Amino acid sequence: MSGEDASGTPARLRRSLTLPLLVLYGVGVTVGAGIYVLTGTVISVAGALAPLSFIASAVLAGLTALCFAELSVRMPRAAGEALYVRNAMGSAGLALTVGLTVVFSGTVSSAAIVQGFAGYARVLVDVPDYVLIVSVTALLCLIAVWGIREAVTVASVFTILEVGGLLLVIWVARDAFGNVLPWVGHITDSFEPQQVLLIGSGAVLAFFAFIGFEDMVNVAEETRDVERTMPRAIVATLAITTALYIAVSLVGLLSRSSAGIADSAAPLADIYAAATGGSSLPVVVIGILAIVNGALIQIIMGARVLYGLAEQGDLPAVLGAVHPRMQTPVRATLLVGFVICIGALALPLETLARLASVAILIVFALVNTSLVIVKRRWREAPPPAFRVPVWVPVLGAVTCAALVAFQIASFAGLLSV
Numbered sequence: 001m002s003g004e005d006a007s008g009t010p011a012r013l014r015r016s017l018t019l020p021l022l023v024l025y026g027v028g029v030t031v032g033a034g035i036y037v038l039t040g041t042v043i044s045v046a047g048a049l050a051p052l053s054f055i056a057s058a059v060l061a062g063l064t065a066l067c068f069a070e071l072s073v074r075m076p077r078a079a080g081e082a083l084y085v086r087n088a089m090g091s092a093g094l095a096l097t098v099g100l101t102v103v104f105s106g107t108v109s110s111a112a113i114v115q116g117f118a119g120y121a122r123v124l125v126d127v128p129d130y131v132l133i134v135s136v137t138a139l140l141c142l143i144a145v146w147g148i149r150e151a152v153t154v155a156s157v158f159t160i161l162e163v164g165g166l167l168l169v170i171w172v173a174r175d176a177f178g179n180v181l182p183w184v185g186h187i188t189d190s191f192e193p194q195q196v197l198l199i200g201s202g203a204v205l206a207f208f209a210f211i212g213f214e215d216m217v218n219v220a221e222e223t224r225d226v227e228r229t230m231p232r233a234i235v236a237t238l239a240i241t242t243a244l245y246i247a248v249s250l251v252g253l254l255s256r257s258s259a260g261i262a263d264s265a266a267p268l269a270d271i272y273a274a275a276t277g278g279s280s281l282p283v284v285v286i287g288i289l290a291i292v293n294g295a296l297i298q299i300i301m302g303a304r305v306l307y308g309l310a311e312q313g314d315l316p317a318v319l320g321a322v323h324p325r326m327q328t329p330v331r332a333t334l335l336v337g338f339v340i341c342i343g344a345l346a347l348p349l350e351t352l353a354r355l356a357s358v359a360i361l362i363v364f365a366l367v368n369t370s371l372v373i374v375k376r377r378w379r380e381a382p383p384p385a386f387r388v389p390v391w392v393p394v395l396g397a398v399t400c401a402a403l404v405a406f407q408i409a410s411f412a413g414l415l416s417v
Contacts, residue, residue, distance in 0.1 A: 017152060017223040019233055022216060025152050026237030028159035029297035030212030031290060035166065035245055038209055039252045040267035046202025048187065049195060051249040053202030058242040060203070060403065061210040063396035064364045065238045066388045067371045069231035072217045073384040074374065076226040080217035081363055082309060088370035088377075096314045098363055102214075103302045105359040107336055109211055110137075110298040111343030112356065117291040118344075119266055123284045133344045140296045141337035144303065145323070145330045148222045151300055158293035163244065165286030169268045170247050172275040176255035183254055204407050208357045209245060212294075213237050214364070215301035218308065231386035299336050306332035358407050361400045368397035 017025070043050045071084045082099030086092060117136055118129045144151050213234050220226050252267060255275065266280070269287055273280035307329040310320030319332045347355075371393040 017148070017219060017229075019229045021149075021152050021156055022219070022223060022229060022233040023236045023240075024156035024159045025219070025297060026213055026216045026233055027163065027240050028155045028212075028293045029215050029301070030210060030237060030241045031159070031162050031166065031244065031294070035209050035248055035268075038205060039248060042202050042206050042209075042249070043253055045205055046198045048183070048253065049199050050202055050206075050253055051246060052187075052199050053206045054209070054245045054249045056199055056203040057206040057210050058238075058245065060207065060396075060399050061213065062238055062242075063392055063399065064368060065213045065234050067368050067393045067396055068214055068217055069234045070384060070387050071367065071371055071374070072220055072230040072234070073227045073386045074378075076217075076220040076223075076230065077308065080220060080308075081214065081367055082305070082312070082314070084370045084374075085366050086312075088373040092314065094366075095312075096309065098366055099305055099309045099314065101359050101363050102218075103305050103336070105211070105356045105363065106215070106298045106302040106305070107339045108343055108356040108359065109208070110295040110302075110336075110340045111347065112208070113291050113295040113298070114340060114344040115348075117288060117295070121288055123266060123269065123280065124288075130345055134341055136292060136295070137337050137341050137344070140292065140299055141333055143296060144299045144333045144337075145326060145328050147326050147328060148219070148300070151296065151328075152219075155293050155296055155300075158289045158296075161286055162290030162293060163240075165268070165283055165290060166244050166248055168286075169272050169275075169283060170251055173251045173255035173271050175275075176251045176253070179254040180250060183250075200403070200406050204354065204357050204361075204403055206245075206249075207361070207403070208354075210238075210241065211356065211360055212241075212297070214360070214367075215297060218301050218304040227385050295340070299333060299340070302336035303329050303333040306335065354407065358404055361404045361407075365397050365400035365404065368393040368400060372397070 042053055046053045068080075072080060075083050075087060077083050081102050082095040085098045086095035089095075114133050114137060115129075118132045121127070121132050122129075143154055216230065216234055216237070220230060223229050248268070252271065255271060266284060266287060269280035269283040272283040306315060306319045307322070309315040310317055310332070319335070320329065321331055322328065323330045372390060375390055375393075
């Protein structure tokens with residue numbers, strides 16, 4: 001496969017993403033990456049405090065999302081996280097580590113998502129998990145190498161359907177919102193300091209459902225008017241997903257149809273079936289599309305990070321090759337797909353989600369720190385089109401580091417939650 005076009009010029013990525021497509025891209029990877037799969041898991045960990053875990057994760061994600069928005073304006077390139085760390089800290093080795101950690105997080109996230117796909121798909125077909133996992137990963141890789149605009153257009157259609165599915169579940173189980181005030185009263189009256197650990201443990205898992213906004217910066221080289229488009233798309237993505245997640249977590253916990261959700265492989269489908277008394281097929285189908293969409297966009301992101309690192313000379317040039325006709329990094333995409341299959345076949349869902357959350361939290365802490373350094377170092381430069389106060393990255397770095405320490409302590413058995 002040649003990396004040059006017909007004129008002999010090295011092929012480049014195509015700049016074709018607009019604001020609506022980028023928002024749909026961000027919402028698609030964020031929603032597909034967690035809420036259809038992890039609602040029950042977060043409730044099983046945090047219990048009645050699960051909505052607070054989602055709120056805590058939203059606050060944490062918001063701090064870091066704002067930092068990504070500013071850095072994407074200052075340095076609009078693929079492999080954004082690695083580039084930010086390299087320019088701020090001057091370490092090629094650390095930048096490479098960050099880039100590979102981003103790819104690791106994305107592939108682990110996709111492995112968890114593909115496992116979730118198998119859980120929903122078994123409702124429709126009696127096929128072994130490994131067949132479903134390998135088949136869907138191969139199909140997604142083919143879509144990803146087709147072309148960035150084509151792949152994101154497919155993802156955008158899936159995004160509209162998956163958001164519609166969440167709204168459908170919220171609507172049919174809307175009785176839950178009549179229980180919100182009693183729930184608040186119960187939490188307030190019975191709250192104990194040790195329950196902060198439950199909220200934190202649930203928040204680490206729930207944070208997995210917010211992973212996605214950071215992927216957007218890795219398609220900066222394929223975005224039109226990136227300095228204006230990227231920050232607006234990141235903020236819009238976070239606002240939309242936060243509102244959906246809070247509503248879904250309340251429905252999952254408080255509706256009359258939420259019994260057994262903590263142990264369900266397809267939790268939202270079960271809520272829909274119990275609330276309507278009918279078949280869960282509509283939500284199963286939408287859930288499958290949502291899960292597939294999340295994995296598709298993670299594959300696109302992982303391939304772009306490998307491409308960006310290869311372009312910077314940190315990885316073999318073969319991973320930076322762009323197909324001259326499709327203008328996508330085909331070899332990098334196929335490598336990401338292979339790793340996703342291995343992870344999905346080898347590890348359980350909760351382990352994958354926790355590994356992805358911890359990996360990306362470490363990256364977030366470094367990215368927040370990088371923005372603090374960049375702000376101090378480039379103080380005399382003209383201000384970027386989008387910027388945040390310095391306390392935002394400081395607080396973002398501290399909270400990300402605290403959650404990493406919390407999760408490591410939980411893994412080591414030092415905390416009882």
